[in-house]
Amino acid sequence: MKLGHYELGVPVFLAPLAGVTDKAFRETVCAVGGEYVWTEMISDKALTYQNSRTLNMLDLYGESEPRIVQLFGSDPETMARAALLAIDCSANVIDINMGCPAQKIVKNGEGSALLKDLPRAQAIASAVVRAVHVPVTVKIRLGWNDEDIVAIELAKGLEAVGVQMLTVHARTREQFYSGQADWEWIRRVKQAVSIPVIGNGDVFIPEDAGRLIEQTGCDGVMIGRGALGNPWLIPRTQHYLNSGSLLPEPRLEERLQVVLQHFDRILRYKGDRIGLNEMRKHAVWYIKGVQKAAQLRNVIMQTKSPEEMRAVLIQILQDIG
Ligand SMILES: Cc1cc2nc3c(=O)[nH]c(=O)nc-3n(C[C@H](O)[C@H](O)[C@H](O)COP(=O)(O)O)c2cc1C
Incomplete structure (x- = not known):
């Protein structure tokens, strides 16, 4: 079109x-x-x-x-x-x-x-x-x-x-x-x-x-x-x-890289305070469907700094990989 x-x-x-x-x-x-x-x-x-x-x-x-x-x-x-x-x-x-x-x-x-x-x-x-x-x-x-x-x-x-x-x-x-x-x-x-x-x-x-x-x-x-x-x-x-053909789902390394790059962009455009808050929402979506998602959600919601959020994301995604 x-x-x-x-x-x-x-x-x-x-x-x-x-x-x-x-x-x-x-x-x-x-x-x-x-x-x-x-x-x-x-x-x-x-x-x-x-x-x-x-x-x-x-x-x-x-x-x-x-x-x-x-x-x-x-x-x-x-x-x-x-x-x-x-x-x-x-x-x-x-x-x-x-x-x-x-x-x-x-x-x-x-x-x-x-x-x-x-x-x-x-x-x-x-x-x-x-x-x-x-x-x-x-x-x-x-x-x-x-x-x-x-x-x-x-x-x-x-x-x-x-x-x-x-x-x-x-x-x-x-x-x-x-x-x-x-x-x-x-x-x-x-x-x-x-x-x-x-x-x-x-x-x-x-x-x-x-x-x-x-x-x-x-x-x-x-x-x-x-x-x-x-x-x-x-x-x-x-x-x-x-x-007409399906691409495979992204592998763990790619997912991890994309999530962290997304977070970096959010921080760049919104700053640390608002950025961290916004990432909580996205992070919960990124882990939807994984085992113990409710528990992980609480961990994500309690992150206090960008560094902590980054570490939590890496840990979660590695554990579910
Ligand atoms: C969180 C959220 C925000 C939305 N914001 C807008 C918006 O700004 N403008 C708009 O036209 N539609 C908005 N929508 C509607 C979506 O663009 C879309 O029409 C709707 O979600 C149906 O598509 P889906 O079944 O693929 O989600 C929003 C929907 C959601 C869930």
Whole structure:
């Protein structure tokens, strides 16, 4: 598939994940062979106020194209201004969040609240498309709840105002992350529009991505939760889609090296105090599924310094190897 002048093949995207897909994690995914990553969602208002934390989220230095930045907001003009600022920070694609279910977002009319206000959703997309010279994409859910599925109507409206790609997370707002993603709706959206459609929801192993494409005809896939503590899932899924064959899981030495490099990046970008705290979360994901994970989790949570965290990680990963 093509997005603007980018030829992406059948892409596997790392999903935008607030609090997760920061620069350190994006670089880690790319270091193990992932090609297409997304920023966390970034507030249009905070960006236009030049909030320093928000500007840090737009540090795209050294990252390869296409650099995809996701914005959320509810006002067309503010979104358009924020999109221009993101482009000043070297974004190559602007993605608009129309799926975040969190109450603190929805109560401001942002994220999945837009599924209840299609004219506004369309006006936001239109304003951003008119303001920028790069591709604009949108990430949606199916609708607010089962009684109000709007994905097809919304998709058509977004295509009509010049949106160039859609990602469909096949759940409703009310579902949050529960239940199963209903891929059938991805197939229906794909049939209803002619722009590329990326399928999203419940891809946890490379073969899931193969089934998602087979069942829906979608042009690419996006992986979120499956990549937590498992950045290798992105390149392994890409390899599977490209070749039909499965790469082996990474060996212990590689895992250890990647985890420690991820930690170094976190410390570099966030400093020791915040970095240590952030690594606790990632470390728990990296050890998920191993024996005695609950006990190890406590050890990780009690680490008091980067040095201690490093030593604990090496010990744990060597023990489970
Ligand atoms: C911790 C977390 C943070 C998320 N943050 C965002 C976000 O910033 N923007 C967005 O569009 N979706 C966000 N999502 C939704 C994911 O991008 C994705 O649509 C969802 O997790 C379904 O895909 P999966 O089944 O592969 O996880 C988030 C999900 C999780 C679990």
